[in-house]
Amino acid sequence: MLKKGILHPQLARVLAEIRHMDTIVIGDAGLPIPKGVERIDLGWKEGNPGYLDVLEEILKYIIVEKATFALEAKNFSLDFHNKSLELLPKEIPVDYINHVELKEQSKMAKAIILTGEFTPYTNVILVAGCAY
Secondary structure, three states, rough: OOOOOOHHHHHHHHHHOOOOEEEEEEEEOOOOOOOOOEEEOOOOOOOOOOOOHHOOOOOOOOOOOEEEOOHHHHOOOOHHHHHHHHHHHHHOOEEEEOOHHHHHHHHHOOOEEEEEOOOOOOOOOEOOOOOO
């Protein structure tokens, strides 16, 4: 039995399988899952686990070289979005696309990790970096 780290077996496996340039999406409770993309649903009630908590924990385990957010995050949940930016490595580029395009790009993700978050537009596409 693991005594620390990510205890969710599916999530731990996906994070261990991520390679350079693979993408994962961390999303709110309502983000649709495209056919063929692995779904890791962590949400068990409204707000739990929260998007920021999941993002912060995942960033402890993977190298991220780029992040993409929906433009709408700046308009509908700016304070929440700014907290997301504070968690990301400072040196990585951050892109913005409209929410419809974010959902389209999520079709290429290795996995989509759903949280229990009910705050609108709390979704991010993370591009994995290389550890060397």
